[in-house]
Amino acid sequence: MAFIRSSRSPWHPDSGLQLPSSEITPQEVYASRRTWLAQAALGSAVVAGGGLGALLNPAQALAQGASGSLVKRPGKLAALPGVRSAVPGAIAMEKITAYEDITTYNNFYEFGTDKSAPAENAHTLRPRPWTVSIEGEVGKPLTLGIDDLLKLGAMEERIYRLRCVEGWSMVIPWVGYSLSTLIKRAEPNSRAKYVEFITLADPKQMPGVRSGVLDWPYVEGLRIDEAMHPLTLMAFGLYGEVLPNQNGAPLRLVVPWKYGFKSAKSIVKIRLVEKEPVSSWTKANRGEYGFYSNVNPKVDHPRWSQASERRIGEGGIFTPRKATLMFNGYEAQVGQLYAGMDLKKFY
């Protein structure tokens, strides 16, 4: 049974989270408030010493001190221990999508192209044992096992919007740490301008890779500054528990300001490279899926508008669509990465 212990509980002035009041007892609220006050002091100390000061406002600084998961664990999979709060700006003030929706409406073409196929088929994926190698333009090439990867950084809960290029979205409470924590270990050299992510493509575990729908393995890429941005998450879990297979177990990328396909699942290799990597989706259709693929309501997909989105789990076809936000709502944090770039050309 997970308790709600966080600065974002209902008394918090800018809480937008919809926590059912039945889940919060007065004792928990009291305990939470004390934790919050204690952690707030700690939070500002961390902030003063860290490199993130410029991104902070006071409410965010307080939020940074939260400890424990904001969401109630579904109790389906193993809990991830020691979950703490997020980096500034990493909590969407919106209703969190239900676990059921997050885990049954998926894109993971290695298990089939229907939205329900990953949940139905991904039981054959074996998330253990698992290794990830980091290679290329690095001083210290590394291969790490999943247990070492889990211990490499402090586990943070980050409630991010996920916006698929197809026009739907969710709000997902991921658990993980900044990708930069992992990449720094390999000591990238000055030629490391981009990062390429290579995912598992094993036909024995993944029936979909026998189809030619994409060029396997699924490959994605980021510019090095995008990869090192504090919001870029190496996710190991969601809803306080390890990742369900269909969501990219045992570890997947989450880049919240880009269309969902940039967030590669079930990663086995990370390569630091000099040239812009060609992702599987760009290879499949260069005109429709660019390297940057930043969420942008003003740049339409060739076949549909990107101005609005359908929030999964919130109503049916008669429910009004939500306006899509520039950089998926993370413009304050990431906008400066693209200063001076023509975002219509570099989509």
Ligand SMILES: Nc1nc2c(c(=O)[nH]1)N[C@H]1C(S)=C(S)[C@@H](COP(=O)(O)O)O[C@H]1N2
């Ligand atoms: N390896 C791999 N990663 C992938 C995909 C995929 O098909 N294979 N689909 C992408 C797309 S299009 C989206 S929208 C997100 C969906 O993540 P979710 O199912 O956890 O919501 O995963 C991305 N990562």
Ligand SMILES: [Mo]
């Ligand atoms: Mo997507």
